[in-house]
Amino acid sequence: MPKRPTIVDVAKLAGVSKATVARVVNGQHDIVSQETQKRVVDAIDKLGYERNSIAGSLRTDKTFMIALSIPDITNPFWPEVTRGVQDTLETSEYAVVTVNSDWDAARELKYLRMVRRNRFDGLIINPTDASSTYFRDMEVPIVLLGSGNGYAGYDSVGSDTESAVQIALDYLYSLGHRRIALIAGLSARRKNTSRYHSYVAFLARNQLKLDPELVVHGDFSLQAGQDAMRQLLSLPHPPSAVFAANDIIAIGAMQTAAAMNWRIPEQISIIGMDDIYMASTSLPPLTTIAKPKYEIGVEAARLLLARLEYGDDLPIRAVRLPCELVVRGSTAPPAEMTSRL
Amino acid sequence: MPKRPTIVDVAKLAGVSKATVARVVNGQHDIVSQETQKRVVDAIDKLGYERNSIAGSLRTDKTFMIALSIPDITNPFWPEVTRGVQDTLETSEYAVVTVNSDWDAARELKYLRMVRRNRFDGLIINPTDASSTYFRDMEVPIVLLGSGNGYAGYDSVGSDTESAVQIALDYLYSLGHRRIALIAGLSARRKNTSRYHSYVAFLARNQLKLDPELVVHGDFSLQAGQDAMRQLLSLPHPPSAVFAANDIIAIGAMQTAAAMNWRIPEQISIIGMDDIYMASTSLPPLTTIAKPKYEIGVEAARLLLARLEYGDDLPIRAVRLPCELVVRGSTAPPAEMTSRL
DNA sequence: GCCCTGAATGAGAACGTTCTCATTCAGGGC
């Protein structure tokens, strides 16, 4: 395999110094005379020269590589976020290395070390709980995906979950529902507590009584949704509507309802959160709160680009993007409970 | 921001040459005396030295970066393949840059140039039709995702779609179905023609007549599945079962069937292909042919690693992984058509 | 005619590794 041509080969063929070739390659056209420029370009074409960005990175300490650390690309929430990050960074010539932390602090730490070793220019990360302490030594701009709670000093991008929950619950209320259940995610994690708080606030605002039987906890799985729904529908006085902490739970809940011969939405309304692709393909299609997934990715990339350009001159920003109610087929006004077959 | 320590700083502190530090850092412990080794390790710890892999890459011409080019990470088929690639390459210390070609040859070409410029060590790609000619100048090992037809000279990993289609159709036949429709993908693309051929072969093998009305073409979208199903169910003599070219089409078909008040699977059986996550969350859950997505990614990464290690000494390999029938709730023996409500 | 200015270009160090040779030196054989 013949060696690839370098800037020196081009310089020799064009009869100029490598400094001049570098000027042409890096687009400082104004500084090089027309005539010289042409000679250089011709030589480049003739040799098929391509700039070696590794060598450039060594000199400039800039790699144009960014790491994106997410829990799992296989989880339907993340591909769109990833796509938003990729599309935005690519237009500025950055390449994105996506890694999956699997919510595992040890894996995450391994990737943080990779970021340092490979001299990546920046990091966008949905952090595990443990990572805060490691960030200190990163020496590289970091943008957080998520609330950013517990990570002072970094830009962050998240969605406005609190008001989104209010929108969902208000919608169910406006349909006439008064007995509304909550299937929350794992109570140990902060964001779910926030959903619970929003739920309590909603009840208070509408003078509704909090019925502990209507609040079920579980993780974010299909199974959790199925189990929770079985529990709710077995109550002596079941809810007429269910708000699930995410779409996967909601779809699990719908499966159980269908299996127990409850008709959705005639006998029970269900509303989810996230608006993953599946939400539109379930039967019935799921009413849900759409999180701006792609935009979250775009915005995170923008914050990082700004930080890369201006460094610490910029104030820390915490961007909260609005969510949106998407009404599909899983919600309707409540029916008389007695009409159940 | 203080400059990061280099191998020279370590050498100075440990009182040895940088060659010796390099030997320790690169794990050639046997060559360095115990005593010297300890001094070097202590110095590394004290300074917090971390090897600069950019500088190493310049010298060794090895970047430990791999590019993975897929159509779109947002398409539910690809995240699992991606995960398989990432998990496998990471254990060999490679980082993976995932890019989305969007089936666009110009985008793809842009990424191929990036691979060259950044001196990536290898490429795993699901190629657009146009790319064959560009591969010549890549000077880097390439593994193809897909059939590899039309790209002689490269390793490839795909699934055995032909026999998978036979398995699906045989299953429907074994349930008693004799009037089986095919919703094919775009006929312009080779792999769908292959599905059509398998369908025709199945009919011939079982002495069934080919009814052109039972073959509908479309693209791979939900919409296409919906339209095709409407067409099929409006026939004077509708099919009792439908084989869809992928799960998205199948789910679209189920939605239309439900909207037209056909009961699945009692009145119409539907079978898909791919086994994306959604297939298990639809109502009813979709019977489908599971493609080994994660394994495809793993195998592609393995082929690439082998090629990176042994170069042209290895023969070209075309791996075909078996598919598997996953029976869920969308298929059943055919009912009397007259029992339709 | 001389000097000054600024445009155009070149020389060469530097980035932080790796890797080839060269050098040092202890210990054993005679």
Add this chain to the structure above:
DNA sequence: GCCCTGAATGAGAACGTTCTCATTCAGGGC
């Protein structure tokens, strides 16, 4: 005591850029 061997270590070039200064030189002002 001398030589040889091999283990341990060091010197310094090289990878291909970028970038700072230095140099060249044409043209204009006086």
